[in-house]
Amino acid sequence: MISNLLMIMMTVVLVNNYVLAQFLGICPFLGVSKKLDSAIGMGVAVTFVMVLAAAATWPIQTFLLDRFNVGYLQTVVFILVIASLVQVVEMFLKKYVPSLYNALGVYLPLITTNCAVLGVTILNIDNGYNFIESLFNAFGAGIGFLLAMILFAGVRQKMELADIPGPFQGVPSVLLAASILSLSFMGFSGVVDGIFM
Amino acid sequence: MTTILIPVAIVAVIGLIAAIILTVLSKILYVPVDERQAAIREVLPGANCGACGFAGCDDYAAALAKDSSLSTTLCAPGATAVAEAIAGILGVEAGTVDPKAAFVMCAGNKEVTNTIMTYEGVQTCKAAKQFFGGQWSCSYGCLGLGDCRDVCQYGAIRIIDGLAVVNQELCVGCGMCEKACPNGIITIASKKNLVYVKCNSHDPGPATRKACTAGCIGCGKCAKICKFEAITVENGLARIDFDKCKNCGLCEKECPTHAIVNLRKKPAAKPAAEQAPSQNQEQKQ
Numbered sequence: 001m002i003s004n005l006l007m008i009m010m011t012v013v014l015v016n017n018y019v020l021a022q023f024l025g026i027c028p029f030l031g032v033s034k035k036l037d038s039a040i041g042m043g044v045a046v047t048f049v050m051v052l053a054a055a056a057t058w059p060i061q062t063f064l065l066d067r068f069n070v071g072y073l074q075t076v077v078f079i080l081v082i083a084s085l086v087q088v089v090e091m092f093l094k095k096y097v098p099s100l101y102n103a104l105g106v107y108l109p110l111i112t113t114n115c116a117v118l119g120v121t122i123l124n125i126d127n128g129y130n131f132i133e134s135l136f137n138a139f140g141a142g143i144g145f146l147l148a149m150i151l152f153a154g155v156r157q158k159m160e161l162a163d164i165p166g167p168f169q170g171v172p173s174v175l176l177a178a179s180i181l182s183l184s185f186m187g188f189s190g191v192v193d194g195i196f197m
Numbered sequence: 198m199t200t201i202l203i204p205v206a207i208v209a210v211i212g213l214i215a216a217i218i219l220t221v222l223s224k225i226l227y228v229p230v231d232e233r234q235a236a237i238r239e240v241l242p243g244a245n246c247g248a249c250g251f252a253g254c255d256d257y258a259a260a261l262a263k264d265s266s267l268s269t270t271l272c273a274p275g276a277t278a279v280a281e282a283i284a285g286i287l288g289v290e291a292g293t294v295d296p297k298a299a300f301v302m303c304a305g306n307k308e309v310t311n312t313i314m315t316y317e318g319v320q321t322c323k324a325a326k327q328f329f330g331g332q333w334s335c336s337y338g339c340l341g342l343g344d345c346r347d348v349c350q351y352g353a354i355r356i357i358d359g360l361a362v363v364n365q366e367l368c369v370g371c372g373m374c375e376k377a378c379p380n381g382i383i384t385i386a387s388k389k390n391l392v393y394v395k396c397n398s399h400d401p402g403p404a405t406r407k408a409c410t411a412g413c414i415g416c417g418k419c420a421k422i423c424k425f426e427a428i429t430v431e432n433g434l435a436r437i438d439f440d441k442c443k444n445c446g447l448c449e450k451e452c453p454t455h456a457i458v459n460l461r462k463k464p465a466a467k468p469a470a471e472q473a474p475s476q477n478q479e480q481k482q
Contacts (some may be wrong), residue, residue, distance in 0.1 A: 060211075070204045077211055084215035088222055095226040161319065 008133055009140035014188040018116045018141050019148040021185060025116030029148060030174060032107065039153035040146070042107045047142025049111045050120050052089065053082045054138035057121040058131050078121050086112045116145060152181060233286055234262035240282040241272060244350055246371035248273040248297075248385075261287065270294045274351075274369040295387050297370025299345075299353070299363045302382045304395040304456065305338040306358035310409035321347075326379040333359075335408040337398040339382055345374035365460070391444040391460040392437060394419075399432040406454070413456040419448035 018024045025046070032042045057078050065071050090108050093101040101108075111117060120141045124134040155177050164173050238258040245253035249271035251260055261267055261283060269283040276294045284290060316325050316332035322340035330336035341359035353367035354374060361374075365388065375383045382397045394413055398405045402414035415433035427441035428448060435457070437448070449459040 064207065068203050068207065070207060073204050073208060076208060080208070080212055080215060084219055087219055091222055091226040094228050161324065163319075 005133065005136045008129070009136050009143075012137055012140035013144040013147065014185065014191070017144040017148060017185055018119060019145055020182040022119065023182075024119040025114050025145060026178075028107075028110060028114060029145075029152065030171075030178070033149055033152045033156055036150065036153045036157065038107075039149040042110075043142070043146030043149040045107045046111055046114065046116065046145050047139065049082075049086060049089070049108075049114075050117055050138040050142040050145075051135060052085060053078075053117050053121050054124055054134045055131075056081055056085055058124060058129075058134045061125050074122060074125065075118070078118055082117055082121070083112050116141065148181070152178065155181065231259075231262040234258050236286045237261050237283055240275075240279055240286070242274045242279065244274050244371065246274060246350070246373050247376075248369075248371040273297050274371050276369070295389070297385050298365050298368040298388045299370065299372075299374050300384050300386055300390070300393055301339065301361050301363055302384060302393070302395060302397045303338040303360065303380075304411040304458075305333060305335055305409045306360035308358065309411040310334055310338065322377075323379050333408075335398055335400075335405070335412065337380060337382070337400070338396075338409065338412075340380060344377045344379070345383060348373040348377040386439050389444075390439045390442065392442060392446055392449055392457060393439075394435050394437055394456055395458050396434065396456045399434050401433050405433065411454060411456060413452075414454055416453065418451045418453065419457060422447050422451045 012018070016022060019026065019029045028042055028046070033039045060077060060081060061071075061074065065073055065077065086108065090101070093108070120138050124137055127137075129137055156174065159173060159177060168176070235258075238255060241254040241258060243254050247253065249257045251257040251271075257271065261269065269287065269289065270277075270280040272279045272283075273294070273296075276296060280294050311334045312332045313334050314329070314332050316328065318324055318328055320342050322331070322342045322344040325331045325340050325342055331340045333340065339360050341356055341361070343354075343356045343361070345361050346354040346356055350371070350373070351367050351369055353364045353369075355362050355364070361378075361383070363374075363383075370385050370388075372385045375381075375385050380397065386393075396405075396409075396411070396413035398409070398412045400408070400412075402416065405412040405414050413433070413435050415430050415435065417430045417435070419435050420428040420430050424445070424447070425441045425443055427438045427443075428435055429438070430436075435448075437457075444459075444461060446459040446461060449455075449457045
């Protein structure tokens, strides 16, 4: 049971990394990876919201949409739930944990429309995970996102000092670096099966 | 009919529930915003320099609105005018701002020190520092590539003969240059201070002398002559304690290498720029 949960987590962190293998949540990945501390802030915020969103959407899918046989409403309902969930979290933090609210800053509202969060919740259902497995999958997805952000922030900080030819400066070189980083994660695809066996 | 009604009802009910929860919570979790905060933010300069010790003008305004006992005089760029405006908004007594300026603790321009290489890398002090400590024979001094000039929002710093020179009249003492300098040779102090040691080298005397003729060799003559015990020599470098210094200028006359400067002698119109070369001429005589 535990090895199964760990397996789900490791798989989603390394092999099926949401950013580098499934190409979800690319916008914040490129947008807020310029500095290490803001990259970490965004990664932690996304992890937090992913777990919460998985906890909220799994019961809705199982006990509401499946019962009435309206699974095709999934996307609409999940967006609705995630958006309002992030709003509630934001208000709660502003009132009771202002320091965390200030630290997360603008990233929290940005997450409302982050497709990685929606992707996690939908893939939880598609893969047929139960409630606990969904939570672990969401947590692993968040950690994977954080890992990708930290690695890429390091790469970009090095690139600031590099002498790049004019046409490649800015977004083109960033996209190239992202593709090379994503390529390196392909190396994990054969590894995970053997870890817990 | 039910195939349409049920999905519509489900989405409508979920939306309604979410709306009710959000409305109720927004009332319960309402955080009052202080009107004075916005008013204070309006009068602050908006340079976000951080001289006040807060993360920026917004942060300082928020802190002021929350805690009225906080000093209204922390904004160095805004000076007394801003302090009075803030005090007016908060209804407290305004203090006076002690005007501050940046002091460059190095006199090593091209005339008194030499280069040990021709540096052709990335033209910033930070990058040059990483490459064997920069191109100058003294690794403590001004790197001369103008990181401080680039961050200065008031155009108060110029690079003259490979040395950063502060125009004391334009300088507001925000401290951006102090943070930007990789060698830490810039100090922010009150504009009242006129006498200071224009050197940052901790090398022993002979090594300093070899690298730069305007450097402090740590002989300690200034410390002996000072009547106010304001000067200490540590690790081959004299430092003047600005709290004790009375700007008498005795040490400046005593210094054999002219590493100590006295701004009082110069006419006010003459910027600090001319000091290093003129010092050098004195030395030759």
